[in-house]
Amino acid sequence: MIEIQHLKKQYEMATPLIDVNTTINEGDVISVIGPSGTGKSTLLRCINMLEVPTSGHILIDGEDITDPKCNIRRVRTKLGMVFQSFNLYEHLTVVENCMLAQTVLLKRSKQEAYDKAIELLASVGMADRALQYPSQLSGGQKQRVAIARTLSTDPEIILFDEPTSALDPLSVSEVEAVIARLKQEGRTMMIVTHSLDFAERISNRVFYMDQGIIYEEGSPKQIFKNPEKDRTRDFIMTSSSIELFIKEENEISNAINKIYNFCKTKNVDDRRIMHACGAYEEYYAILSKYSFKDNKNLYTKVEYENNTDKLMMRFTPDSYKDWNLVVDVITNSLEYKLFTSYIKSFYEETDSDKFGRYTQHYEIK
Ligand SMILES: Nc1ncnc2c1ncn2[C@@H]1O[C@H](COP(=O)(O)OP(=O)(O)O)[C@@H](O)[C@H]1O
Numbered sequence: 018m019i020e021i022q023h024l025k026k027q028y029e030m031a032t033p034l035i036d037v038n039t040t041i042n043e044g045d046v047i048s049v050i051g052p053s054g055t056g057k058s059t060l061l062r063c064i065n066m067l068e069v070p071t072s073g074h075i076l077i078d079g080e081d082i083t084d085p086k087c088n089i090r091r092v093r094t095k096l097g098m099v100f101q102s103f104n105l106y107e108h109l110t111v112v113e114n115c116m117l118a119q120t121v122l123l124k125r126s127k128q129e130a131y132d133k134a135i136e137l138l139a140s141v142g143m144a145d146r147a148l149q150y151p152s153q154l155s156g157g158q159k160q161r162v163a164i165a166r167t168l169s170t171d172p173e174i175i176l177f178d179e180p181t182s183a184l185d186p187l188s189v190s191e192v193e194a195v196i197a198r199l200k201q202e203g204r205t206m207m208i209v210t211h212s213l214d215f216a217e218r219i220s221n222r223v224f225y226m227d228q229g230i231i232y233e234e235g236s237p238k239q240i241f242k243n244p245e246k247d248r249t250r251d252f253i254m255t256s257s258s259i260e261l262f263i264k265e266e267n268e269i270s271n272a273i274n275k276i277y278n279f280c281k282t283k284n285v286d287d288r289r290i291m292h293a294c295g296a297y298e299e300y301y302a303i304l305s306k307y308s309f310k311d312n313k314n315l316y317t318k319v320e321y322e323n324n325t326d327k328l329m330m331r332f333t334p335d336s337y338k339d340w341n342l343v344v345d346v347i348t349n350s351l352e353y354k355l356f357t358s359y360i361k362s363f364y365e366e367t368d369s370d371k372f373g374r375y376t377q378h379y380e381i382k
């Protein structure tokens with residue numbers, strides 16, 4: 018159990034944490050959401066004493082880790098941290114990354130540390146990369162190694178600071194799947210995330226941070242469907258996007274349900290909701306009929322802009338290049354005609370993202 022009492026963190030120019038109070042119980046999976054600059058990262062960094070709090074107390078199983086007499090190196094092994102930017106040791110192999118804290122901080126033998134590292138790497142699907150260096154891995158693989166490394170000291174809680182923000186869509190789903198498995202194992206976790214969709218799926222408690230405090234706390238249902246306070250409601254309403262990632266045709270109805278529910282919570286009119294669901298269905302139909310080869314991955318972002326009342330969809334298929342090869346067939350197809358009837362005519366923009374994929378961007382009619 019972790020108790021946070023009157024935690025305050027003041028910098029010269031900012032006081033991100035004014036008075037944070039909470040108790041984290043074993044098995045809790047807490048999502049921390051809120052606007053940028055509201056101290057979410059600072060909170061995580063204070064909990065594992067990467068930052069020294071200005072005042073207040075943090076008790077882990079009754080031991081006050083803010084007490085100067087506390088051995089912080091030992092305590093830190095109980096507090097795993099996973100960063101957006103992975104922070105792996107580039108000069109060490111994957112397995113060495115997962116051994117270092119075990120041998121140095123926990124004084125485990127090399128053999129014991131190695132065995133444990135391999136076991137954990139296997140659990141995140143990375144055992145076959147044990148002897149490679151971080152530079153040889155994709156972002157999602159690096160983050161899975163970072164998670165295995167964190168688990169190597171048997172932490173009581175794992176603190177994630179936007180673990181998927183630097184990842185491409187496929188890697189996001191890999192890493193989310195690992196986090197979902199950790200939840201099933203009963204691990205205690207605190208996850209700062211921008212993905213409200215993920216927060217809703219993964220956590221049993223949600224902290225909305227604002228004004229230097231945990232401004233509102235509740236179950237995902239309470240916070241996302243029925244927030245009590247105005248600032249929370251504004252944040253939930255204006256953070257208006259969902260991300261969908263499907264790999265198989267049979268996942269499409271589930272995805273369409275999500276689009277429907279998302280639009281409903283944004284009070285989008287029924288005609289446009291139908292168009293959005295229709296556009297999604299036809300887009301996938303076009304890909305699967307004319308363009309997909311082995312790869313049926315489709316990443317989609319649906320965004321609603323409150324102030325302009327625009328409903329936008331961005332499609333990022335893995336095999337867009339194939340689309341270009343069969344463009345005549347596609348544009349003459351029934352699916353394409355249906356699709357174009359759901360979108361604002363020819364409002365289209367294609368660009369290449371940093372992973373070399375093309376995104377098509379449409380406004381829903
Ligand atoms: N090391 C630091 N020195 C000075 N100010 C900082 C430092 N870290 C964070 N801040 C300030 O504290 C505030 C909260 O930052 P942060 O915790 O990173 O917010 P969030 O993670 O919610 O976006 C910001 O105003 C930021 O500029």
Ligand SMILES: [Mg+2]
Nearest residue numbers: 057058059178
């Ligand atoms: Mg942050």
